[in-house]
Amino acid sequence: MTNALRLYMHYLGQSIRSQMQYRASFIMLSFGQLLITGIEFLAIASLFARFKHIQGWTLPEVAFLYGLINISFAFADAASRGFDMFGTMVKSGDFDRLLLRPRSTALQLAGYELTLRRIGRLIQGLIVFSWASYTLDIAWSVPKIYLVFIAIFGGACLFIGLMIIQATIAFWTTESLELMNTMTYGGVETAQYPLPIYRIWFRKFFTYIIPLACVNYLPSLAILERGDPMGLPVILQWVAPLICIIFLIVALQIWKIGVRHYRSTGS
Amino acid sequence: MPKIANHTSSLAIKSYIAVFSARFRTLLQYRAAAFAGFGTQFFWGLIRVMIFEAFYRSTTAPQPMTADEVITYIWLGQAFLVLIPYQGADPDIRAMVRSGNVVYELVRPTNLYFFWYSRAIAQRTAPGVFRALPMFIMAGLFFNMQMPPNIPTACAWLVSMLFAVLISAAITNLLNISLLWTISGEGLGLLLSSLTWLFSGIIIPLLFFPDWAQATLNILPFRYILDIPFRFYLGHIPPEEIWYHLPFQITYLIALITAGHLILTLGIRRLVAQGG
């Protein structure tokens, strides 16, 4: 385990060095992402300027959700480039190379690249989150701070899990499934607003099938001390991030099934 | 003499049409991608529709558009998302610039700008064929997307859509041309496609941006890609105002094409000076 972690760190170090060879491009792309996500948030703010609130949630409260989901996703997006690239790796046969090395394939793919330019989204998420926390006058306590950190970690796990499942599908179909982006990018878009605003079937899908509610909505209820119109048990608000971590573990098991399938069919 | 000139220019136009239709047909073949693209965009439309529904449930204050208008606007945006060049330049031209083969483009007896422009028009239309129609059907049947209220409205919409395609393709072609400058070109291209994304109306209908921003949005060309055509569709802008907007669309189109021409000339000069 520690050996795997050391290898992972080595991978990341090298990935950063590789990307630093294209420094101008990195700075531009990060800045571009910061700009786009920044203006997208201004669009949300202008909707609040006209509508005042969305089913009882004000702009700072939505900004709190928005910040959390974007910070989580920025980490996940940066860490899972290998899984994102996976469809083309299977097609080109480069995946075989990973099987020829005495390490788990998931670890090798995780170490494929740490995409630094995602820092644009991360910075924007941090700014929005800080502004929301400052404006909302939250009664911070140690458990709440702890919950913020674990929620971000859990959120990253959930999104990485989704990307792993997306990659797993590539073992069966060579067409890269753009449709799965709806779960990742679409999930981020969805979770920028409180879940109860959506239709019931949609809400249920993102609570029970893909536990998106556990990433930011449920922990935020605990931190902002709001009631839950969906009526889920309060304890869930505190253990929600664990559910996300379990989701990642399940995704890794599904991944193993995919690898087994690949090794018996040779795709 | 004029007869010969006429003859050659009609030949040139024929060759651009050939380029367009070849590219169009190639792009039509990516059916799996179109299918996935439709699914993705349908999902996005759904999220946005639900968000706006929730907003409208939360207020009684008058808004720049009615809830029904916004919902149809959102579905139109998803149906015609292909008009936004958010995926950047033409991948084939990108590959040509990378490999250096772009110098062979200079030996063609056609105008390079219009050669690439024909491809850009195909790129901004073909992928939409398998997306727009199903979107109209699905959203129209199940999610409250409306048809244009009357025929003059529909005509005004179609005319402004035609120019929207041409303007969007001219912007795409600027992205293609920006590839000739590796680093700075990439940055400017990114900026241009981001601006198109942000200020065309795909994120929110432009009228929902703050009032102080409206003056700026009105002088940018980007609103002529989605926002203005869609408001013609809704009847939000009366059809006779096409005579007010059309000159603007044409002016922007000419300006974008002229700018593209000039930049391309500079790019070619630079390319030749570097020896490829």
Place this chain on the structure above:
Amino acid sequence: MPHIIVENLVKTFQIAQRQPGVWGALRGVLHRNYRQITALDGISFTIESGELIGYIGPNGAGKSTTVKVLSGILVPDTGRCEILGRVPWKERISHVAHIGVVFGQRTQLWWDLPVIESFDLLRDIYRVDHHQYAQTRDEMIAILDLESLLDIPVRQLSLGQRMRCDLAAALIHRPSILFLDEPTIGLDIVSKLAVRDFIKRLNQERDVTVILTTHDLDDIEALCTRVMVIGQGQILSDGPLENLRARVTTERRLIVDLEGTEDITDPDASVVLRDGHRVHLTFDPDRVATADLIARITAQHPVRDLFVENTPIEEIISRLYAENR
């Protein structure tokens, strides 16, 4: 105890038949037709430690499937395979720690990293201890003459340079078995010879078992003591190169450069090729002694030069395939 034991390996693939058009694609989602392809149809062989084996066959004959099964990537349908006492597909991780694989068409090095950084990463991937790593690395650098390449990003290397680095990379963990897939493809003559020379030394000095698949039969002639030929999923021939030759044909070739351009006729030899002054004849050394034939021809014709050759290996292989079709 042999290094590698393979018994009756069978592997079939299901290939989905695509139907054309949109309807076909939609129907394909619900119901697919499959076609079965037998890539390996009962393959058996054993390989001893320190052998240098050429593994040849046309595309689609089952070559790369064999290599994939032997290296633990693919699980076969039935059959037994044991390498260094392990079943490759059951104990993938411990198995691949003891083998090295080089693909001529692809690199395992990191594209944007300097060569030496790739080696360092592989050290951590294979958990090689630092002392042993330093020793192996320095040896490889010396033998393959890599010193000047170490700080160059891989994407900037020429094909020949990259192949030398790839060979070193595959040996960082000191594998006892090395699979080489087309290691000389696309290389210039100098690089080709360097690669061949290195493989030979590796095999002779370090006793590394080498399994070489190639289309370049010069590689085989230069390196291999034993050749296995695969065709349509079966081993067609297995043994020393001379045996293969003897099995397929005993014929030799006599090539004669004449002064003139007249025809040669001889009861024991037949003309296969005629190119200006040069005449290629084939003959069977069991029917006529080589010396007799040469004497007869030089007596009848003014001859500038002549020499005797074995049948080219390409021809032997193609005849072998023709026999088994």
